[in-house]
Amino acid sequence: MTVGWASLGERTDIQRIAIVGGGPGGLTLATILKPLRIPFTVFELDASRNSRGQGGMLDIHKETGQLALQKAGLMDEFKKRMRVDATEFLLRDNTGAVRLHHGAESEEDPERPEIDRAELRGLLLDALEGDDVKWGKKLASAAKTTGEAGGTFDLHFADGTKEDGYNILVGADGTWSRVRPLRSDVPPPYTGMNIVSTSISDIDERYPHLAAFVGNGSCMMVSGKALVIAQRNGNATVKTYSCIPVEENWKETSGIDWTDQKKGLTDFIDRFHSDWADEVKQLFVECDEGELAVRPIYMFPANHKFERKLSGVTLLGDAAHAISPFAGTGVNNAMYDAFELAVALEKVAFEGAPVDEVLEDYEKRILKRASADSEECRHNQEMWLTGKSVDEIVAQFNAMFGGAEDS
Ligand SMILES: Cc1cc2nc3c(=O)[nH]c(=O)nc-3n(C[C@H](O)[C@H](O)[C@H](O)COP(=O)(O)OP(=O)(O)OC[C@H]3O[C@@H](n4cnc5c(N)ncnc54)[C@H](O)[C@@H]3O)c2cc1C
Structure with a gap:
């Protein structure tokens, strides 16, 4: 009843x-x-x-x-x-070139x-x-x-x-x-994707060139095989996420020694982002001690x-x-x-x-x-992780934003 x-x-x-x-x-x-x-x-x-x-x-x-x-x-x-101000959006390709810039909302x-x-x-x-x-x-x-x-x-x-x-x-x-x-x-079920995430505090003082690279909000970077998104949080901290198509327990099977954070991240970069812009590499390797996370992602x-x-x-x-x-x-x-x-x-x-x-x-x-x-x-x-070209991904974002403001 x-x-x-x-x-x-x-x-x-x-x-x-x-x-x-x-x-x-x-x-x-x-x-x-x-x-x-x-x-x-x-x-x-x-x-x-x-x-x-x-x-x-x-x-x-x-x-x-x-x-x-x-x-x-x-x-x-x-x-x-x-x-x-954090609604600003930058889309870069893996060389770091800006492919789309959308200013902050009103x-x-x-x-x-x-x-x-x-x-x-x-x-x-x-x-x-x-x-x-x-x-x-x-x-x-x-x-x-x-x-x-x-x-x-x-x-x-x-x-x-x-x-x-x-x-x-x-x-x-x-x-x-x-x-x-x-x-x-x-x-x-597992999505087929892990996310490696890092965090850098006090970014304006310590790494002003990275602060400028990321901008005031979200900076997404694409290669067609992996996706990186860096976001400027409220307390001058930038958090960066690399989304990679790998097996579920990749953290354990990768052979990367994550206990040495800097070395682990350097090995990770060599494997997944070796041909990416230096700024992207630094957003990972310069991670604050203890702020690295590797997570499999699940979705119904x-x-x-x-x-x-x-x-x-x-x-x-x-x-x-x-x-x-x-x-x-x-x-x-x-x-x-x-x-x-x-x-x-x-x-x-x-x-x-x-x-x-x-x-x-x-x-x-x-x-x-x-x-x-x-x-x-x-x-x-x-679209973003398996098989589309950078140009196709840029076109998808252009359509989403109704055309780039200044690409
Ligand atoms: C890397 C990453 C980035 C994301 N970015 C975005 C984004 O930009 N925008 C967006 O919309 N979404 C984003 N998401 C998804 C978003 O975080 C979640 O969908 C959202 O947090 C779901 O909220 P929730 O309250 O349902 O669950 P959660 O946020 O997971 O909260 C669950 C709460 O329950 C508690 N809890 C768990 N187990 C127990 C238990 N057994 N007993 C008691 N308490 C328990 C936890 O401590 C937690 O406080 C992201 C997710 C990830 C992993």
């Missing part, structure tokens, strides 16, 4: 929502539920809000990510923290302003209260009890603790979600669905539809999923809508949206 909150009486005393994962998706959901007084708790594996670096910058799209922030009442705060009502991931997390956390997020809670497994009104969820954490009595469980815990097994046994294919139904549990963001960075939509989808899920839960809380019906409708919509993006990622990966 599915039950609506309104039909149960005083909703805040009865319904408890567990959100597993305090990434952009889970926290956006929390910030929207908060002013609606719909009770929730976020369980996040990080020990605290500052316990690890949060990665690079993200462009927040007007029609999805910004809409979610608006629903949470956070657009004014977002505008204070967004970086419109400060007035920008379509896709950038924000550092840590700033975005800070913005969302500042809108919550102390008890809303429980830190250091890595979900090990979740199970549903049988009981009155359809049962509740028990959460078992890696630290040996247990929480119980949650009526609704939301998995917002990313690509390797521990909630997803309640709905599906299918893991996200178009038309992916959850295998099983289980009343009261759903997923959002990468937990629902992990995607590669090649459509630039992962975080926006996660935030927009949060928006759509909050609207669905609002209907349950204030109109007495049946939980299962609204969740089923929500899942149909988010999986359809993600399916189109997954297809775009696959297409772009094929």
Whole structure:
């Protein structure tokens, strides 16, 4: 039997929502539920809000990510923290020649302003209260009890603790979600691509020529066989990513000794970027100590669905539809999923809508949206990493931007 909150009486005393994962998706959901007084708790594996670096910058799209922030009442705060100058885009070929330059968007009502991931997390956390997020809670497994009104969820954490009595469980815990097994046994397939990433701090002082090479925002470099993207983050840090078509466990099988960071990166450059501009090589080799990462990338294919139904549990963001960075939509989808899920839960809380019906409708919509993006990622990966000429790739970007401004 599915039950609506309104039909149960005083909703805040009865319904408890567990959100597993305090990434952009889970926290956006929390910030929207908060002013609606719909009770929730976020369980996040990080020990605290500052316990690890949060990665690079993200462009927040007007029609999805910004809409979610608006629903949470956070657009004014977002505008204070967004970086419109970072929307500048340079496309270079592997020799370093500029093939397309697109200037920054207008400060007035920008379509896709950038924000550092840590700033975005800070913005969302500042809108919550102390008890809303429980830190250091890595979900090990979740199970549903049988009981009155359809049962509740028990959460078992890696630290040996247990929480119980949650009526609704939301998995917002990313690509390797521990909630997803309640709905599906299918893991996200490997894309065929690893990303080698580096980070250089204090770039203006230490490497001004690299700062000039990258520009104020994103600088993408293509050869037809590999793709490099360097991004200037808010704190004068440049993060650089090399996307290479290799086997899944290439970090281990490459024969590169990654324990000696500088030597490892020099060997990597010799293998994948030996005929690239010196600036590109330096963006890797001069990486701050300890900031090198090598990651295989995973993505669900178009038309992916959850295998099983289980009343009261759903997923959002990468937990629902992990995607590669090649459509630039992962975080926006996660935030927009949060928006759509909050609207669905609002209907349950204030109109007495049946939980299962609204969740089923929500899942149909988010999986359809993600399916189109997954297809775009696959297409772009094929275009950028395997086989197209630099001229063909430049033509694709020209079409995307409606013609170069000054190429
Ligand atoms: C190199 C790279 C670059 C990218 N660049 C872009 C970009 O430019 N634009 C874009 O839109 N997207 C980009 N993406 C994709 C984007 O980062 C993700 O799609 C987005 O972060 C998904 O948000 P999420 O909240 O669903 O999941 P995540 O951001 O993965 O957040 C999940 C949260 O859950 C926590 N968690 C995980 N497991 C558990 C557990 N067992 N228990 C409790 N908590 C847990 C994690 O610590 C984390 O805080 C990029 C991805 C990569 C790898």
